[in-house]
Amino acid sequence: MALIVQKFGGTSVADPDKIKAVARRVLSKQREGHRMVVVLSAMAGETNRFVDLAGQMQDSPDPREMDVLLASGEQVTVSLLAMAVKAMGSDAVSLLGDQVKIHTDDRHTKARILDIDQEVINRHLDAGKVVVVAGFQGVTADGEITTLGRGGSDTTAVALAAALKADQCDIFTDVEGVYTTDPNICASARKIDRISYDEMLELASLGAKVLDIRSVTIAKRHKVPVQVRSTFTNNEGTWVVEEDKSMESNPVSGVTYNRNEARITVSKVPDTPGTASRLFSPISREGIVVDMIIQNTRDGNLTDLTFTVPRTDYKRAMEVLKQAAAETGAEGVTGSENICKVSIVGVGMRNHTGIATTMFEVLANEGINIHMISTSEIKISCVIDEKYTELAVRALHDAFKLAE
Amino acid sequence: MALIVQKFGGTSVADPDKIKAVARRVLSKQREGHRMVVVLSAMAGETNRFVDLAGQMQDSPDPREMDVLLASGEQVTVSLLAMAVKAMGSDAVSLLGDQVKIHTDDRHTKARILDIDQEVINRHLDAGKVVVVAGFQGVTADGEITTLGRGGSDTTAVALAAALKADQCDIFTDVEGVYTTDPNICASARKIDRISYDEMLELASLGAKVLDIRSVTIAKRHKVPVQVRSTFTNNEGTWVVEEDKSMESNPVSGVTYNRNEARITVSKVPDTPGTASRLFSPISREGIVVDMIIQNTRDGNLTDLTFTVPRTDYKRAMEVLKQAAAETGAEGVTGSENICKVSIVGVGMRNHTGIATTMFEVLANEGINIHMISTSEIKISCVIDEKYTELAVRALHDAFKLAE
Numbered sequence: 001m002a003l004i005v006q007k008f009g010g011t012s013v014a015d016p017d018k019i020k021a022v023a024r025r026v027l028s029k030q031r032e033g034h035r036m037v038v039v040l041s042a043m044a045g046e047t048n049r050f051v052d053l054a055g056q057m058q059d060s061p062d063p064r065e066m067d068v069l070l071a072s073g074e075q076v077t078v079s080l081l082a083m084a085v086k087a088m089g090s091d092a093v094s095l096l097g098d099q100v101k102i103h104t105d106d107r108h109t110k111a112r113i114l115d116i117d118q119e120v121i122n123r124h125l126d127a128g129k130v131v132v133v134a135g136f137q138g139v140t141a142d143g144e145i146t147t148l149g150r151g152g153s154d155t156t157a158v159a160l161a162a163a164l165k166a167d168q169c170d171i172f173t174d175v176e177g178v179y180t181t182d183p184n185i186c187a188s189a190r191k192i193d194r195i196s197y198d199e200m201l202e203l204a205s206l207g208a209k210v211l212d213i214r215s216v217t218i219a220k221r222h223k224v225p226v227q228v229r230s231t232f233t234n235n236e237g238t239w240v241v242e243e244d245k246s247m248e249s250n251p252v253s254g255v256t257y258n259r260n261e262a263r264i265t266v267s268k269v270p271d272t273p274g275t276a277s278r279l280f281s282p283i284s285r286e287g288i289v290v291d292m293i294i295q296n297t298r299d300g301n302l303t304d305l306t307f308t309v310p311r312t313d314y315k316r317a318m319e320v321l322k323q324a325a326a327e328t329g330a331e332g333v334t335g336s337e338n339i340c341k342v343s344i345v346g347v348g349m350r351n352h353t354g355i356a357t358t359m360f361e362v363l364a365n366e367g368i369n370i371h372m373i374s375t376s377e378i379k380i381s382c383v384i385d386e387k388y389t390e391l392a393v394r395a396l397h398d399a400f401k402l403a404e
Numbered sequence: 405m406a407l408i409v410q411k412f413g414g415t416s417v418a419d420p421d422k423i424k425a426v427a428r429r430v431l432s433k434q435r436e437g438h439r440m441v442v443v444l445s446a447m448a449g450e451t452n453r454f455v456d457l458a459g460q461m462q463d464s465p466d467p468r469e470m471d472v473l474l475a476s477g478e479q480v481t482v483s484l485l486a487m488a489v490k491a492m493g494s495d496a497v498s499l500l501g502d503q504v505k506i507h508t509d510d511r512h513t514k515a516r517i518l519d520i521d522q523e524v525i526n527r528h529l530d531a532g533k534v535v536v537v538a539g540f541q542g543v544t545a546d547g548e549i550t551t552l553g554r555g556g557s558d559t560t561a562v563a564l565a566a567a568l569k570a571d572q573c574d575i576f577t578d579v580e581g582v583y584t585t586d587p588n589i590c591a592s593a594r595k596i597d598r599i600s601y602d603e604m605l606e607l608a609s610l611g612a613k614v615l616d617i618r619s620v621t622i623a624k625r626h627k628v629p630v631q632v633r634s635t636f637t638n639n640e641g642t643w644v645v646e647e648d649k650s651m652e653s654n655p656v657s658g659v660t661y662n663r664n665e666a667r668i669t670v671s672k673v674p675d676t677p678g679t680a681s682r683l684f685s686p687i688s689r690e691g692i693v694v695d696m697i698i699q700n701t702r703d704g705n706l707t708d709l710t711f712t713v714p715r716t717d718y719k720r721a722m723e724v725l726k727q728a729a730a731e732t733g734a735e736g737v738t739g740s741e742n743i744c745k746v747s748i749v750g751v752g753m754r755n756h757t758g759i760a761t762t763m764f765e766v767l768a769n770e771g772i773n774i775h776m777i778s779t780s781e782i783k784i785s786c787v788i789d790e791k792y793t794e795l796a797v798r799a800l801h802d803a804f805k806l807a808e
Contacts, residue, residue: 016457016460016461019461020461050480053420053480053484054483054484054487056420057420057423057424057484057485057487057488057491058487058488058490058491059491061487062486062487062490064497065483065484065486065487065490065498066483066487068479068482068483068486068498068500069479069480069483069484071479072476072477072479072480072483073476075472075473075475075476075479076454076457076473076476078472079458079469079470079472079473079476080457080458080461080469080473081461082466082469082472083458083461083462083465083466083469083470084461084462086462086466086469087461087462087463093468094469094472096472096549098502098547099547143502143503145500
C-alpha cells in the first residue's frame with residue numbers, strides 16, 4: 001500500500017465531466033489499495049477571469065485581496081471533486097490551504113511554503129478518505145490567505161508529497177511527459193522515460209513549462225519521485241528521479257529554447273572596480289532580473305558587458321542603462337529583442353568530452369552565429385538570432401541522437 | 405461618529421460597475437466620519453451556478469462540501485470591494501467567516517451563529533479601514549466552513565451589528581423598503597417609514613421576502629435599529645425598530661399574503677386522546693412543516709382537523725395522511741392546493757377592538773369565503789381560495805386606510 005499524491009491542473013478540471021473523470025482515475029488507484037491525496041488547480045480560465053475582474057477594480061490590485069480572490073478558484077474544484085468521489089461510493093474530504101495548514105510566508109501572490117501540517121491529512125487518510133487539497137494556496141501565521149504564484153499547484157503537490165513522505169507524486173497535465181525537445185518544433189521529439197532532478201531543474205529554468213522550478217527543487221531536496229503524465233491517457237509519463245548511472249550513458253538528455261529574453265550590450269566600459277555594480281544596481285532597483293552575463297576584455301582597460309533580461313523588461317532596462325552607462329563613461333548601449341537562447345542539458349556531459357565543441361560545430365554548419373555562450377556542469381546555452389530557433393533546435397536534436 | 409453595518413445583496417454586487425457603486429456609497433458615509441462595516445452576498449446568479457455544478461456531481465450534494473463551494477462566492481465579492489475602496493483612496497480589508505471568527509454550529513447549509521469575535525474587526529476599524537465581511541458564512545469550532553442558508557447575509561449583518569453594538573444596520577436591497585402590501589398587486593401600496601420588530605417578524609413569517617426572519621429575531625433581541633433601503637436610490641428606507649406609542653395609532657400596519665401553502669382536511673376523526681398525534685407524527689417524520697392547524701368538534705365524538713402544509717409537500721403529505729387516517733378510523737382526507745393565506749398585521753390591534761370583525765366583513769362584502777382563521781396578538785390570517793388573492797389584498801388595504 002503506497003501513499004500517492006496526484007495533482008491535476010486547470011485543464012483537467014475545466015468542467016463537470018472532466019472533474020468526474022478525475023474522480024474515476026483517483027478511485028481506480030485507491031481501489032488498488034493506495035492512500036490517495038489529490039491536489040487541484042482552479043478550473044481553466046478562472047484565474048484569468050479573476051485577474052480581469054480585479055483589474056477593473058484597481059490598476060494594481062492589492063496583493064492581499066488578490067490572494068483572497070484567487071484562492072476561491074480552487075475552493076470550487078476541490079469541493080466538486082469531493083462530491084464526485086462520494087457520488088461514486090467512496091469517501092472524500094476537501095481541504096483548503098488554511099485547513100490543511102499549509103503555512104507560508106506573507107509575500108502575497110508569490111508566497112513560499114514554510115511547512116505543512118500532516119495531522120489533519122493523515123487523520124482523514126486513516127479514515128479511508130480521498131483527501132482533496134486546494135493547490136496554489138496557503139495561510140500565514142496571522143491567518144491571511146496567500147497564493148504561491150505561477151505553477152503553485154505543482155509546488156503544493158510536491159511539498160505535500162515531501163511532508164507526507166509519499167511514495168510518489170503524479171503531476172497530471174495536458175502533455176504525455178517531458179520531451180527531448182518541443183514536439184511542435186521537432187517532429188522526432190521523444191518522451192523521456194526517466195530524467196534526473198538536476199536535468200529537470202535546468203530544463204525548467206531554461207523555459208520548459210511542464211513543471212514549475214520550485215516544485216523540482218523541493219522534489220530534489222526531499223527525494224520525491226515525480227511522474228509527469230497526461231490526464232487524457234493512461235500512458236506512463238516521465239519520471240523525475242534521483243540521478244543514476246544509466247542516465248550518464250547519453251551525454252545530452254534534452255534540447256530546450258527560450259524566446260522570452262532580450263540581449264543588451266554596454267560597450268567600452270572602463271574596466272575599474274565597481275563599474276559593473278554601478279551598471280547593474282539601477283536595473284535591480286527596477287526589479288528587472290538579469291540572466292546571462294558575459295564580460296569580454298578589450299584592449300586599453302576597456303571591457304564589453306553583455307547580458308540578457310526578460311523581453312518584457314527590455315525597453316525599461318535600455319532607458320535605465322543609457323543613463324547609467326553615461327555616468328560610468330561607457331561608450332554606448334546596444335541591444336536586440338530578436339534573440340533566442342538554445343540549450344542542451346544532460347548529466348552525461350560530466351563524463352563526455354567535446355559536447356560543447358559539437359554544439360558549436362552543429363550551429364556553425366547551419367550558418368548560425370553565436371552571440372553569447374554560458375555553461376554549467378550539465379548545460380550549455382547559446383544565444384543566437386531568434387529566426388534560427390527551429391533550425392538550431394532540430395539540428396541539435398539530430399546531432400545528439402535524441403530521437404533514438 | 406457612529407458605527408454602521410451595511411449589507412448589500414447579490415443584485416447590488418452583480419458586476420464590477422455595481423461593486424464600484426457600492427464602494428462609493430460606503431465611502432461617502434465613511435467620509436461623514438463613521439466607522440464602516442460592509443457585509444456582502446455573492447454576485448447574483450453565482451449561488452445558482454454552484455448549485456447546478458454540485459447537482460452534476462452528486463444527486464444530493466454533500467452538505468459539508470456544498471458549504472465549501474458556496475462560501476467561495478462571497479470570497480470573490482469581498483476581495484473585489486476591498487480593492488475598489490482602495491482604488492478610491494481609502495483603506496479596506498476583506499474578512500471571511502473564519503477570519504472574523506463567526507462561530508456557528510455544525511449544521512451545514514443551515515448553520516446558526518453562536519458568537520462573533522469582535523477583536524479582529526475592531527482592530528481594523530481602529531486603523532481607519534472599511535471592513536468588508538463575507539456574508540452567509542461562518543466556521544465551526546473544528547474549522548469547518550458553514551453557510552447560514554437562505555437570507556444568511558441579512559443574518560450575518562444584523563448579528564455583526566449586534567456583536568459590535570453598531571448604531572444601525574442598513575440592509576440594501578432592490579426595493580425601497582417595507583411596503584404596506586405588495587405594490588405589484590396594489591397600486592396604492594405605500595412604503596412604511598417605521599415598523600416594530602414584532603410586526604416585521606409577523607410579516608417575514610407570513611411570506612414577505614424583504615428581510616430574513618432570523619435577522620429580525622436577532623435585531624429584536626439586541627435592539628439593533630435596521631433600515632431596509634434601496635441600493636439604487638438615496639431615499640430613506642423603512643426603519644425596523646422597537647415599538648413605540650406612535651405605532652399603535654393605526655390598528656393595521658400591513659397586509660400580506662402567501663400562496664405557497666396547501667390545505668388538507670381529515671374529516672370525522674374519532675375524538676380520542678392521541679389521535680392528533682397519530683395523524684401528525686408520520687407527517688413530521690417526513691420533514692413536512694405544518695403551519696395553521698384548526699380542529700372543529702362535530703357531534704358524536706367526531707372531529708374535523710384542517711391544517712396547511714407547504715404546497716411543494718402537498719402530494720407527499722396527502723399520501724402519508726391517507727394511510728394514517730385509515731389507521732385512526734377517520735372518514736377521509738380532502739384538500740386543495742389552490743388556497744391563499746391573507747393576513748393583516750399591526751401592533752395597534754392590541755388596543756383596537758373589532759379589527760377581526762372588520763376583516764371578515766370586508767372579505768364577505770367581496771363574496772370571498774373564509775376556509776380557515778388563525779390569530780395572534782398582532783396578526784389575523786384567513787385562508788381563502790387562491791383566485792381571490794388580489795381582490796382580498798386590495799380590499800383590506802383600502803378598508804384599513806393603509807394608503808394614507
